[in-house]
Ligand code: SF4
């Protein structure tokens with residue numbers, strides 16, 4: 001073997017040793033449910049080594065690809081954009097792709113379970129349809145009257161700022177599924193739908209504000225909010241959801257928006 005090859009091999013060995021030195025042994029305690037096997041959910045532990053700088057999503061991939069291919073969860077973008085991997089990690093709603101293992105104490109078992117308040121279909125996958133229906137119900141699109149303009153609808157930077165925060169929503173459901181009102185009554189529109197309505201109610205170009213306010217004036221609308229701030233704490237986009245809900249409540253009273 002040439003000296004160049006020997007050098008290359010020993011450097012590869014050193015790299016492997018140094019990356020192994022960073023690994024920690026973790027226990028992932030996952031809430032499993034398979035309606036084809038049982039109508040009861042169970043907790044199942046998986047123990048393996050991983051770099052703590054990896055994310056919970058990487059750990060779930062490792063379990064699925066190396067340990068148990070039946071583990072079921074949603075993810076798409078893996079970068080905090082699509083909103084499909086909201087789950088309860090150590091009892092708190094988070095995106096698996098935005099949660100580093102080192103930040104959630106890898107030395108204790110890490111619990112992972114589906115978000116609450118929506119029917120579990122399998123393992124970490126819930127039925128999102130009631131959530132999306134509430135979002136559709138608030139008409140989250142621009143409503144205008146009159147003829148279509150021949151150029152873009154302009155608005156001042158100040159007017160745009162009015163609803164900037166609520167444009168950031170990725171519809172992950174972390175807020176709605178952390179809300180105790182929603183847990184008790186799935187008919188409540190929930191924070192995410194109100195955020196979706198806010199985004200258009202306060203848009204100076206939109207003319208459907210009154211319609212949306214009437215929809216949210218319903219017994220299952222904004223008045224159900226108990227200002228617990230769970231939603232604001234859960235939002236991975238940092239949206240001030242409780243503030244947005246308060247603004248919608250105020251608009252309902254003053255009819256100014
Ligand atoms: S408001 Fe935040 S937590 Fe709620 S659905 Fe949108 S991004 Fe997710």
Ligand code: FES
Nearest residue numbers: 078080082083097
């Ligand atoms: S996988 Fe898209 S937000 Fe996490």
